[in-house]
Amino acid sequence: MVTLTIQSADDIVGAYLQTLGFSADEAARSAPSLHRLLKLNETVGDDLVLHMDQLLAQKAADLFPDFSGSDKERTALIKTAYLRADGAARWGIDLWLKKKDKKMDETLKKSVLFGAPAMCLGAMEPQPIEVPHPTSFFLKKVRLLKRKS
């Protein structure tokens, strides 16, 4: 497994923010504030990323209650919407704030992409194709003809 070996938590948060479209400088500036805001001191490395993903998954669950994917998929859903809406430039780290930003939520809803709609399962059974032996097929036809005549 590829593991995160970066030492500073701010580094990880900064890199994480860059994956959401923040520039390197902006990410470096925003990381400590987000770090403080989310009280991320106790988590490090992979757990930190997991924690941040979970926060996004929660946000996605609020915004897209009908989406039935796993937390991982919810996170990807909101990340896609955030990136498409150029969220880093528009709202910075507001995505993690507890208070509601109606405009942001609406824009994210507009920007969201789904790979497919919710499934509506139906049956499609293989149909029988009964292939008689060629000789029996032709014999039957001959018999039919005889009977008719």
Place this chain on the structure above:
Amino acid sequence: MTNKSLYLFNPKQLWARRISVFGLMLISTFLAGVKWTMSLPTDAALWLRILMIGLFILTFAWISLFFWSSLFGFIELLRHRHVPGIEWVPAHTPLTRRVALLMPVYNEAPGSVFAHLLAMAHELDKTGQASFFDIYVLSDTTKADVWVAEEALWLEAQKYMPDSIRLFFFFLPKNTARKSGNIEDFCRKWGSLYESMVVLDADSLMSASTIVTMAQLMEKNTHAGIIQAPPMMVNSRSLFSRVQQFAGKIYGPIVSAGLAFWQVGDSNYWGHNAIIRVKAFMDCCGLPVLPGKAPFGGMILSHDFVEAALIRRGGWSAWLLPELKGSYEECPPTLIDYAARDRRWCQGNMQHMKILISKKLHPISRIHFTIGIMSYLSSPIWLCFLVVGLAVALGREFFPPVYFSNVRTLFPTWPIFDKIGTISLLFLSLFMLIFPKFLGLFIAIGQERGRYRIRKAWYLTKSVCVEIILSALIAPVMMMFQSRFVFEIFTGHAVSWNAQQRDDQRTTFKTALHYHWGHTLLGIVTLAVVVLYVKPLFWWMLPITAGLILSIPISMLTSQAQIGVWAKRHHFFVIPEEVHIPEVIKKARRFAQILAPIAHQTFGVEAVVTRNDLNAAHILLLSVNGPAPAITHEQLQNAQLKLENYLNHHVPMNMTNEESVALLYHPEILERALILTKRAG
């Protein structure tokens, strides 16, 4: 649903149409057969004569079916009649049911696929009925790079999609039943959401008015299971594809009208550019695995004919509607690509021999299967006919006729050979093959409007004449290709299903030599035999021997786009759609240009671990994908090792396809790798 209540058309008239076409075919074949029997040399061995008669009857029946069907098609076109039994609706009738547009793709160039879809979406948006449509790209691509490229293009295409239509992307990692499996999978998962589905091919393009009309017809004609819009070839550049495109444009309408004339509501399905009622499809068209081994058993390859037969068996009607214009496809650019496509289709059609006699099929469905089989089997039959004919001629040369046998007679036994009868039959066959082309030309000239009509008529006429010569030269090569395919299939050689070559790529001498050296050699040997022993046949055999001997230069020259462009500049093989380009084609070209910067990039795991949007989108799309294919622990370990080397030491990844797929199914690794690349950057 019973057959009686299927659609409103007098059954007597329906069968009168069928009896006219097949009756004329049988009568003309019978008369020609009698003439042929009387014309054969009486001194040839009896078994050879019987073989010649059998082969002639099969070949002639095939030609005359095409002839009579085209003739009736011509009359239908002159009379401007709609196909009876289907109720048409006014153009602005609002839709009430949802329709899915399905684009199954398999290792195709995604740039063109998404450009076509964007063009159709924008066209639909203008109709005001776009909200009834959803577009699905159904991928069963096996190459990891192409898979990621498809996702990147899907993401890019979203920027240009009109708000009224949604564009979905679904990747099916393990698909054993190819296109039909892909569509079945869609039906099981989302089919119930839709009334009908428009099935496209990767090179399909349809105008919005045609799509909406098909959806309206589906709503109005509740008996209809399939409505097929005959596709017309466009966007050709190489000479070969331009000739095919032109032939399709000029002769296609009378062929389609002829088929529609006798098929009516029992038509066939050609696999794409058709609308299908989802319920009918789900109820009737689940394809079984045929008993026995490939090539005749196993998965059904040419699924379209079978699906049409099954839907018809289920009590739904199937329609080919030549009235539906605005349905386009592309042609393989070279003779070799065309033959490669034929190889796949040939195996699929030969497999139908087994299904042909299966129980409860409609008689017309059996005829569809027979036509499909004969379209390939006719080549070896023609070849056998030529070989036997040559053998008879050689026999006469080496074994002179015996005028006085052991039985003492007053008069010698004169061998009778009706040369004029044979030649007249040959000319009759040629007439039946070529005359429908001139009927098509007549219709095409009649459709020309505006200024310069006479000049345009001349352009069309000279193009038809050159097309006849070119197709005559190509025909023996295709005969040899198809005969080989049939032989391979009968001897148990299955074919792997590769993606079709759609881009212009000229045939090199090396490639041409590889595929055609046998044809050339056979042509030279045949010509030598004819010149040495049966000189009178020289001119008769010349079209065949010339086609074979020249197969290498023909294959190379016709593959070139420059010659195609030259021909176009000199008004050869120009179709009206190239002069007045339909809006949907214009849009598709524009979107192809817009998407080109993305489409020409190389994608793979590297793109997923460096691009934010692609990383998120890929992980999101994994949610709807089916279960991951079987990945070995070793493959995953190797892939991780290569990824770590790439991340830490910037060593190029150089992953195998399996390793890439292994990584692409691990979202945690991909997400963390993206974070690491950002940190490193």
